[in-house]
Amino acid sequence: MGLWIPFTIFAAFMQSWRNAFQNKLSKEVSTAGVTLARFLYASPLAALYLWILYQVEPVALPTVSANYLVTITLASVSQIIATALMVKLFRLRNYAMGVGLAKSEAVIAATLGALFFAAPLSGLAWSGVIIGAIAIWLMSNTGSLKDLSLKTLALGLGSGLAFALTTLWVREASLMLGLPFPYSAAWVLLYVIATQTAILLTWLLIKEPATLKALWQRPKLTLTISVFSCLGSLGWFTAMSLETVALVKTLGQIEVLFTLFISARWFKEKLIPRDLSGLALIVLGAACVILA
Known part of the structure; x- marks a missing residue:
């Protein structure tokens, strides 16, 4: 088994919980504040990991x-935009649907990677990507096409595109350093988080100083x-x-598997039978990718 597989599963699990806590904070703090909470205390942790x-x-x-x-700057800004759009999604639809729409990043990343980043895929790998995309669509679109708000669709695809660009630029930056595993990823992690923190802190100090106070008043949730x-x-990097x-x-x-569990057990959001079909397709798509 490739070492990238356990790191990916670990990342998906951590991200599902991060999204859940962000969803909770989004009910109390502005979009920019929720986005900053993602990075605010992360730089010391990234620096500690690198030091170790x-x-x-x-x-x-x-x-x-x-x-x-x-x-690095492009990746940092792109991830800020992606996170902000996803937080807006939380306010339009339920938690599981918002994350589901944002997960369009996988098929977008595959397409952009093949076209512009010299990262072609095999036929089996493409099958996995397409099956995964169908699964996400099945699980996030609970009604007919005409019931899907254009605003919701635009935010979801926009978030997916921004996340896809982030990951592609992160991989490019990691390869540029030419350091052995896992040092290049650790350096990129520290650079990205520090850049994002500086950008968002500057923005909020100028535009929304009250939001910084709101985060300060919620130290436990922000730190989490x-x-x-x-x-x-x-894990991702x-x-x-x-x-x-x-x-x-x-x-x-x-990650959607973890998200649905959190959605049902923590947010008490009702899940429908089609979720099981979607989960089966996600497992099938993941299997194609692993075998590829």
């Missing part, structure tokens, strides 16, 4: 180029979101340093 790696086995420090900095976010990103984004994100759709 160098204590275990010191390697060379990375050489940072202008191209690398541009790529940051911790789960950092752990999830650690490490997996993507080992395997193409499309395969990682398609397998990562098992």
Whole structure:
């Protein structure tokens, strides 16, 4: 079994809980504040992880180029946009549906990766991506096509596109450093989180200082979101340093399994029979990707 597989499953599990806590915070704090909560306390954790790696086995420090900095900045901004759009989704539809629509990122990442990032897929891998996309659509669209709000669809696809670009740029940045596993992913993680924190803190200090106070008044929830976010990103970034984004994100759709469990047990949201069909398809799609 490839090492990227357990890292992906770990990332999906952490991300499902992070989304759940973000959903809870979104009922009390603005979109920008919920987005910042994802990164606010994550930088020290990312720095600690990197320090531990160098204590275990010191390697060379990375050489940072202008191209690398541009790529990191693009990834950071793209993930901020993706998270903000997903938080808006939480307010339009229920928790499971919002995450389901945002998971369109897997098929978008596969398409963009093949077209622009020199990451072609085999026929079996494409089958897994397409099956996964069908599963997500089945589970997120609970009514007829005419009942699906254009605003909801646009936010979902926009979030998926932004997440897909984030992951593609993260993998590019990781490959640019040329460091051994898992050091390149650890450096990218720290750079991305630090950049995102700086951008959002500056924005909120200027535009929404009251939101910073609101986060300060909710330290436990904010810290919890940051911790789960950092752990999830650690898993994603490490997996993507080992395997193409499309395969990682398609397998990562098992996050929906965790999400549905949280949705039913914690948020008490009612699940419908078609969810079982969707889950079966996600398992089938993941199996195709693993076998590919």
